[in-house]
Every structure is written in C-alpha cells, then in structure tokens.
Amino acid sequence: MGARPDQLKLGLFLNGGHHSGGWRHPDANANTDISFADCARLVQKAERGKFDLLFLADFLAADAASDPVRSKMTWAAYLEPLTLLSALSAATTHIGLVGTATTSYNEPFHVARKFASLDHISSGRAGWNLVTTVNGAEAQNFNRNAHFAHADRYQRAEEFVDVVFGLWDSWDDDAFVRDKVSGRYYEPEKVHVLDHRGQHFSVRGPLNIARPPQGRPVIVQAGSSEPGKELAARTAEVIFTAQNEIGEAQDFYADVKGRMTKFGRSPDQLKILPGLSIIVGRTEQQAADKLGLLQSLTPPEVGARMLSSMLDIDLSGYSVDGPLPDVLPPTNGGKARQALIAAMARRENLTIRDLYSKMVTSRGHGFAIGSVERVADYIQEWFESYAFDGFNFMPPWLDGGLNDFVDLVVPELQRRGILRREYEGRTLRENLGLERPESRYADSTHISASQGA
Amino acid sequence: MGARPDQLKLGLFLNGGHHSGGWRHPDANANTDISFADCARLVQKAERGKFDLLFLADFLAADAASDPVRSKMTWAAYLEPLTLLSALSAATTHIGLVGTATTSYNEPFHVARKFASLDHISSGRAGWNLVTTVNGAEAQNFNRNAHFAHADRYQRAEEFVDVVFGLWDSWDDDAFVRDKVSGRYYEPEKVHVLDHRGQHFSVRGPLNIARPPQGRPVIVQAGSSEPGKELAARTAEVIFTAQNEIGEAQDFYADVKGRMTKFGRSPDQLKILPGLSIIVGRTEQQAADKLGLLQSLTPPEVGARMLSSMLDIDLSGYSVDGPLPDVLPPTNGGKARQALIAAMARRENLTIRDLYSKMVTSRGHGFAIGSVERVADYIQEWFESYAFDGFNFMPPWLDGGLNDFVDLVVPELQRRGILRREYEGRTLRENLGLERPESRYADSTHISASQGA
Numbered sequence: 001m002g003a004r005p006d007q008l009k010l011g012l013f014l015n016g017g018h019h020s021g022g023w024r025h026p027d028a029n030a031n032t033d034i035s036f037a038d039c040a041r042l043v044q045k046a047e048r049g050k051f052d053l054l055f056l057a058d059f060l061a062a063d064a065a066s067d068p069v070r071s072k073m074t075w076a077a078y079l080e081p082l083t084l085l086s087a088l089s090a091a092t093t094h095i096g097l098v099g100t101a102t103t104s105y106n107e108p109f110h111v112a113r114k115f116a117s118l119d120h121i122s123s124g125r126a127g128w129n130l131v132t133t134v135n136g137a138e139a140q141n142f143n144r145n146a147h148f149a150h151a152d153r154y155q156r157a158e159e160f161v162d163v164v165f166g167l168w169d170s171w172d173d174d175a176f177v178r179d180k181v182s183g184r185y186y187e188p189e190k191v192h193v194l195d196h197r198g199q200h201f202s203v204r205g206p207l208n209i210a211r212p213p214q215g216r217p218v219i220v221q222a223g224s225s226e227p228g229k230e231l232a233a234r235t236a237e238v239i240f241t242a243q244n245e246i247g248e249a250q251d252f253y254a255d256v257k258g259r260m261t262k263f264g265r266s267p268d269q270l271k272i273l274p275g276l277s278i279i280v281g282r283t284e285q286q287a288a289d290k291l292g293l294l295q296s297l298t299p300p301e302v303g304a305r306m307l308s309s310m311l312d313i314d315l316s317g318y319s320v321d322g323p324l325p326d327v328l329p330p331t332n333g334g335k336a337r338q339a340l341i342a343a344m345a346r347r348e349n350l351t352i353r354d355l356y357s358k359m360v361t362s363r364g365h366g367f368a369i370g371s372v373e374r375v376a377d378y379i380q381e382w383f384e385s386y387a388f389d390g391f392n393f394m395p396p397w398l399d400g401g402l403n404d405f406v407d408l409v410v411p412e413l414q415r416r417g418i419l420r421r422e423y424e425g426r427t428l429r430e431n432l433g434l435e436r437p438e439s440r441y442a443d444s445t446h447i448s449a450s451q452g453a
Numbered sequence: 454m455g456a457r458p459d460q461l462k463l464g465l466f467l468n469g470g471h472h473s474g475g476w477r478h479p480d481a482n483a484n485t486d487i488s489f490a491d492c493a494r495l496v497q498k499a500e501r502g503k504f505d506l507l508f509l510a511d512f513l514a515a516d517a518a519s520d521p522v523r524s525k526m527t528w529a530a531y532l533e534p535l536t537l538l539s540a541l542s543a544a545t546t547h548i549g550l551v552g553t554a555t556t557s558y559n560e561p562f563h564v565a566r567k568f569a570s571l572d573h574i575s576s577g578r579a580g581w582n583l584v585t586t587v588n589g590a591e592a593q594n595f596n597r598n599a600h601f602a603h604a605d606r607y608q609r610a611e612e613f614v615d616v617v618f619g620l621w622d623s624w625d626d627d628a629f630v631r632d633k634v635s636g637r638y639y640e641p642e643k644v645h646v647l648d649h650r651g652q653h654f655s656v657r658g659p660l661n662i663a664r665p666p667q668g669r670p671v672i673v674q675a676g677s678s679e680p681g682k683e684l685a686a687r688t689a690e691v692i693f694t695a696q697n698e699i700g701e702a703q704d705f706y707a708d709v710k711g712r713m714t715k716f717g718r719s720p721d722q723l724k725i726l727p728g729l730s731i732i733v734g735r736t737e738q739q740a741a742d743k744l745g746l747l748q749s750l751t752p753p754e755v756g757a758r759m760l761s762s763m764l765d766i767d768l769s770g771y772s773v774d775g776p777l778p779d780v781l782p783p784t785n786g787g788k789a790r791q792a793l794i795a796a797m798a799r800r801e802n803l804t805i806r807d808l809y810s811k812m813v814t815s816r817g818h819g820f821a822i823g824s825v826e827r828v829a830d831y832i833q834e835w836f837e838s839y840a841f842d843g844f845n846f847m848p849p850w851l852d853g854g855l856n857d858f859v860d861l862v863v864p865e866l867q868r869r870g871i872l873r874r875e876y877e878g879r880t881l882r883e884n885l886g887l888e889r890p891e892s893r894y895a896d897s898t899h900i901s902a903s904q905g906a
C-alpha cells in the first residue's frame with residue numbers, strides 16, 4: 001500500500017507512566033499525578049514533538065484505594081482534568097487539550113460551559129473525551145446505589161451530547177459587538193434559547209458563555225461497543241480505542257468510518273487514534289533491557305490485579321501458570337476490552353502470567369519495542385495500511401519514555417514524511433484537519449439579518 | 454479608636470468593570486468577560502498591589518439574554534470561574550484564587566475535587582465562594598421546573614459543605630510515600646471512606662485527589678440572611694457582603710463574629726470583606742469628573758433595569774422621579790439586599806432615579822470617591838472601627854479603575870501601615886492569617902501509627 005496523503009496525528013496520553021513499574025524506574029518522576037510543574041514540563045516536551053493533543057483519562061471514584069495491592073499502583077488520586085488542562089493552556093501554545101467527562105454523572109450545562117471556557121482560554125485548543133462510566137463505584141459518589149445499565153448509559157449519552165451541542169450554539173459567532181458608541185454590548189437577536197425537554201434532561205439555556213472559538217471543542221470517544229460505535233460515527237471526531245493486532249484494527253477502522261455516511265459525515269472528519277506504548281532504544285538490545293527493567297519493577301500481585309480489573313473477573317482462584325477460564329463472566333463495563341484481551345490470550349496461547357506481563361506494559365493497547373528503525377516501521381505500516389490515523393502515545397515511564405519518543409522517533413517519522421515538522425494551524429481542529437462546525441442557527445441568522453436590512 | 458494590630462485584607466472582585474457604564478469608558482477594555490490575556494494582565498496588576506485574593510462571582514443561567522435592555526449590559530456570558538482561575542494560577546504567584554460554586558445545582562464530589570485540584574495546581578491558593586442559588590432561572594438548566602425554596606437551599610448547603618469537608622480529608626497529608634524501593638505508592642491505612650448518607654446526598658468517597666495543600670481551600674460566603682449568618686459563623690473564613698453604611702456594617706461585623714464562639718471558633722478566623730467601589734483622583738474634582746463620565750454612559754433604561762433586578766420587583770409602572778413603593782414584594786432571592794437598598798432609599802429620601810444612580814455605581818455595595826487622602830481616610834475609618842477587615846475591591850472600569858487604585862491608593866495605605874508591603878506567606882491561608890485545618894482523622898491516624906510502632 002502506498003503512502004497516504006495525510007500525516008500522522010499524535011496524542012499524548014498522560015495519566016502517569018503507563019507501565020505498572022514505570023513510576024519505580026530509577027530516573028522516573030513519580031509525582032506527575034499531583035505536580036503541575038511536572039505536567040507542564042512534559043506537555044511542553046510533547047509540543048516540541050509536534051503532538052496534536054494531550055489526552056487525560058478520568059474516573060470519579062477511588063473505591064479500591066484502601067486495598068494494600070492497589071496501594072502499589074499509581075493514579076488512585078490525581079489532578080482533575082479540567083482544572084489541569086486550563087492551567088496547562090497558560091503554559092503551552094499549540095497542543096490540544098482533551099479532557100474526559102462522563103455523561104453518566106455530570107450535567108450537560110456544566111460540561112458544555114467548562115469545555116467552552118477552556119476553548120476560549122486556550123484560543124481554540126479544547127477537546128472533550130465523552131465517555132459513559134464503566135466503573136460502578138462512581139454511582140455511590142453521586143447519590144445512587146446502583147450504576148446505570150449499559151443501554152441506559154448510551155441513551156443518556158446520546159441525549160447528553162445533543163444538549164451540549166445545542167448549548168454551544170446559544171450565541172452566534174458574531175453576537176458580541178461591544179459597541180461603546182451605541183451602548184450595545186451584544187445583539188439580542190443572536191442569542192438562542194435551546195428549551196430542551198427530553199427523557200433524561202430538561203435544559204432551557206442559553207449557555208452563559210460565547211460560542212467556542214472552534215464552534216465546538218473537538219469530540220473524542222472510545223466507541224468500541226455497538227452503541228458506542230454508532231454514537232461515535234454520529235458525533236465523534238477522534239476515537240481513542242484499544243487495538244493490538246493490525247488486522248482487527250483495520251476492521252475496526254473500516255467499520256466505524258463506514259458508519260459515518262448514514263449520518264451525512266465524511267470519513268476524514270474522524271481520526272482513529274488507538275493507544276500505543278513504545279519502548280525504543282538506540283539498539284534492539286537497549287530497548288529489550290529497558291523493558292526488562294520495567295517488568296522487574298512490577299510485583300506479581302500487581303500484575304494479577306491489573307488483569308483482573310481489566311477483565312472484570314477475580315482471577316485469584318486460578319493458577320497464574322494456566323490459561324484464562326474459558327467463559328468470562330458478563331460485565332457491565334468494558335465488554336469490548338474484555339473480549340479483545342481474551343481473544344489475544346487464546347490466539348497466542350498465553351498463561352495468566354504471560355497475559356498480565358503483556359497487560360502491565362500497555363494495558364491491552366498496542367505495544368511497539370525495538371530500535372528507532374523498527375518502531376518507525378511499525379508505526380508506518382499501521383498508518384499506511386489504514387489501521388489507524390495516528391495514535392495516542394502511552395509513555396511507559398516519565399519523563400524518559402516520552403523523551404525517548406520525542407528525541408529519537410519523532411525525527412525519524414518526520415524524515416519519512418509522515419509527521420509534521422510544524423503545526424499547520426492555530427486550533428486543535430485546524431491541526432487535526434477537522435472542519436469548524438457551523439451553528440445550527442447559521443441559516444436562520446442569515447435570513448433574519450437579511451430581513452432586518 | 455486606635456490602630457488595629459492586623460492589616461487590611463484585599464480582594465479583587467473581577468467580573469468586569471462594576472459601574473454599568475464602565476465598559477463604555479473610552480479607555481476601557483470591554484473584553485474581560487472572554488479574554489484570558491486581559492484577565493491575566495489585570496490579576497498580575499492586583500498582585501503588584503499585594504491583593505490577598507481574586508474573587509469571581511458566578512451564575513448558571515443567561516435567562517434574560519434575549520432582552521434588548523439586557524443587551525446593553527455586560528456579563529451575560531463570560532469565562533467559567535474554575536477554568537479561568539486554574540489558567541490564572543499559571544500566570545501568577547501569590548494571589549489567592551476564589552471561585553463561586555453554588556450548592557444548589559452542583560454535586561459535592563465534583564466541587565470538592567475541582568477546588569482541591571485548583572489548590573494543588575496553585576500550591577495552596579484556592580478558595581471556594583459557597584453560595585446558594587438566588588436566580589430561579591438556574592433551575593430550568595438543571596432539570597427542574599421550580600427553584601428550591603430559601604430554607605431548603607440552606608439545608609442543602611449545610612449538608613453539602615459537610616460532605617465537601619469530609620471528602621477533602623479522604624487522604625491523610627502524609628499518605629503518599631511514593632517509595633520506589635518498597636513499591637508502596639501510598640499507605641492504604643491513610644485513606645478514609647466517608648460513607649455519607651444524608652437527606653440530600655449519599656456520597657461514599659474517598660475523593661480521588663490528595664488532601665489540599667491548605668488542608669481545605671479557604672471558604673468564602675455571603676452570609677447576610679439569618680440561616681446564611683449561621684452557616685457562615687460555623688464554616689466561613691471570609692465573608693463577602695454588601696454594606697454601605699458604617700454603623701450597619703459594624704453591627705453586622707459584631708453579629709457574625711459573635712456567633713462563632715458557639716461553634717468553637719475564634720473571631721479572627723473569619724475575615725469580613727464587604728464590596729467597595731472606589732473612584733479616586735489626584736484631586737476631588739478629578740474624581741468627580743471620572744464619576745460624571747461613567748454616569749453619562751449609563752442609559753436610564755439600564756439603570757432602572759438594574760434596580761428592578763436587585764430589588765426583585767418590576768419598577769416599570771412607577772415614576773422614576775417618585776419614591777420606591779412602600780411595600781416591596783416577597784423575594785426568594787436576596788432578601789437582605791432588598792431590605793438594605795430599601796432602607797438606604799428611605800434614610801436618604803431618594804427617588805427611583807436617585808437610587809439607580811447610586812446602584813449603577815456600586816450595586817448596593819460601599820462606594821468611596823475623592824482624592825487619595827479622602828479615599829484612604831474612608832478605608833482607614835472603616836477598618837479601625839471594626840466595620841470590616843478589609844474589602845472586596847470592585848473596580849468601576851477596567852483597566853483604569855484598578856490601575857488608579859493600585860498606583861494611587863495602595864501606596865498611601867502602605868504608608869499608613871494598614872496594608873502589607875510584601876506577602877507574608879505562600880498560601881492564601883497564610884496571607885489571610887487563617888489556620889490550616891487538621892484532618893478530622895488526624896488523631897486516629899496518630900493512634901493507629903503508635904499502635905503500629
């Protein structure tokens with residue numbers, strides 16, 4: 001397959017180092033969950049590597065925190081994404097700022113407003129990673145005994161995103177004239193009342209903030225389940241997904257992009273960025289040594305625990321040197337991820353120990369290791385064969401895992417012509433090659449302006 | 454009355470220029486509602502004036518935005534406080550960052566988390582202005598047809614603040630050891646489950662962020678109504694109130710501080726900072742001219758509208774050259790403010806026009822005008838006679854109203870010895886002279902540590 005006309009899109013997935021042993025690396029910075037200065041330095045490095053965006057995951061619970069095994073793992077407690085991204089906007093110039101907010105335990109008015117505000121503060125660099133909550137413990141922090149069922153979550157998400165889109169259009173782009181002579185601060189006919197009354201939400205509007213510079217912050221989703229793919233095909237502009245096998249990744253890519261037509265959307269208006277952990281060395285051996293060190297820093301009980309929670313099953317009754325049980329229990333959470341990991345285990349005939357050794361490296365996401373040449377080959381193959389449009393880079397440890405990528409791999413990708421040397425635009429949309437959405441009221445405004453003339 | 458042993462505490466209330474004509478001032482910057490760069494420049498100026506804190510008010514509706522009269526006024530739409538304060542934390546070093554969040558249409562988990570995150574990002578400079586919603590229109594943006602009644606709002610607020618305080622103590626101050634050798638990231642016995650089950654909220658916890666650097670962000674309240682004063686005496690550390698007459702201000706000061714003892718609190722652990730608008734000139738005439746210009750930039754319909762909304766009554770049926778009606782209708786909103794304004798009108802025998810001319814200047818808050826000497830005298834008298842501990846400065850227009858104060862009045866207050874020349878501490882608490890609260894689990898942690906030894 002020949003070279004693609006476009007270039008790689010890159011995200012930095014910065015929820016600590018992603019290898020379970022990463023924080024114990026002798027050179028690692030183990031404070032990135034709480035230190036703004038550390039986060040700023042890392043994101044500035046990513047900006048020098050011409051990353052499109054910073055990506056922050058999020059949860060609304062720390063339910064298992066009292067567990068001694070959990071206490072050997074990072075990220076039970078960390079800076080809240082919207083506040084962190086806002087502060088980072090003042091420390092950066094180009095990189096997009098994507099934060100997670102669940103539709104399950106938020107209100108659309110708050111979410112619309114905070115992301116619009118971030119978009120203004122950052123001059124058009126905001127993105128919203130729209131998720132439904134998979135962690136049932138979050139319910140108990142929000143006045144509920146039981147979590148929403150999977151289908152209910154997606155119904156709520158569909159309505160939630162429609163309300164948010166509507167609220168972002170509350171003010172026309174040119175509503176604020178601030179005319180000192182006439183005394184008119186804004187044009188009152190360029191304000192729109194949404195008056196949404198739905199199954200889950202009643203929201204009158206208008207939103208009390210001007211339309212975002214990007215029209216809408218960029219919409220990011222996971223979109224792995226069937227309703228998730230439908231929601232993504234209708235509304236997402238970036239998909240963050242877990243893919244570790246090129247054929248399956250190609251199928252996923254074709255599947256989701258193929259669904260877009262029925263919603264009147266062009267496939268190039270959605271960028272698919274699977275997670276990818278990379279360990280690179282100046283030689284193959286150097287890379288292998290780096291991985292070996294990280295693996296040695298992961299206690300077995302931590303590996304087994306991570307695998308258990310990713311599969312939503314307690315594996316403590318099984319021998320780590322035997323296979324996964326044939327039948328995995330139903331899960332209200334990441335069904336697609338459970339299936340993906342189980343399929344990989346069977347395909348490669350892995351024991352539970354083998355499997356968690358893989359999982360602690362990239363948690364079910366892609367993993368590339370080796371020399372600069374080999375890692376660049378891996379990326380180029382996936383990109384040119386339409387398995388992804390780029391990836392969400394998961395540094396195994398910090399700062400070293402990120403520095404290695406930016407210092408060694410980025411120049412090689414640029415040399416091959418598949419990664420930008422300079423940012424193309426000023427906003428996240430412009431860098432991703434996404435159109436700026438028109439307001440839903442754009443036509444009526446035009447008519448009303450003509451009538452007034 | 455002699456000099457007080459302490460010094461003035463200063464807030465900057467930055468929701469645009471506070472005079473209704475301020476944005477039309479020929480030199481005014483009219484974009485501060487949406488421009489981060491403008492906000493950063495202003496707050497940096499306040500930091501040079503040794504202000505303790507920046508204060509951002511907030512509402513969750515823009516219900517009247519389509520109204521032509523409203524469109525002649527600012528602040529129907531503006532940056533969201535938490536995102537703006539977070540970004541400003543990266544552009545400042547000393548000043549406290551206080552944002553408003555209502556207990557009526559938020560969840561305690563979100564509020565606890567975002568303010569804790571801001572406190573970490575800013576290294577201990579966060580404050581939460583805890584309000585109950587007075588604007589009934591907010592209900593309709595949050596799935597409700599009708600707003601909570603006044604008493605319900607305060608019951609909810611009392612429970613809300615208890616939950617937030619509990620969540621902030623989820624992790625002991627020394628929970629995170631990040632010990633690379635042992636592999637222990639945190640001490641699991643230093644995590645606490647709140648398990649709150651109350652009338653309005655069920656919140657299990659723990660919060661997924663480390664204890665704030667200040668223990669708790671500084672708690673700011675209005676506290677003008679009877680339940681408001683009780684809540685403030687129990688939990689507030691700063692009160693932002695409207696006072697325009699020194700005797701009434703002294704009564705309020707003594708009243709609220711007097712209530713603190715029954716909650717086991719010392720009166721010096723609460724700073725009372727009424728709003729104060731100031732117009733200062735190098736001469737009396739220069740100051741009068743500045744006011745005259747601003748008054749001329751306020752259309753009468755804007756003045757009448759502002760007064761109507763502050764009194765929660767439609768005054769359009771009354772002659773502007775007659776008095777207020779004798780009986781004002783009951784209000785679910787700012788009862789205390791309504792009474793305050795009505796009392797001032799009767800005391801000074803003001804027509805509706807006189808009254809709105811005063812209101813557009815300081816909206817029921819204090820107002821000082823004149824030479825540097827006269828303005829400093831006003832401030833010193835209120836301070837030394839225990840009418841306030843300082844004030845929340847409301848610049849009439851931007852940047853000029855703030856620049857005048859910092860360049861002319863601040864040096865005079867410093868010369869008189871009632872304003873700091875340098876920040877005393879690193880955190881907002883330290884600058885305000887407030888103690889850092891111990892965790893509610895501090896004793897049990899100590900015992901458990903002893904038992905473990």
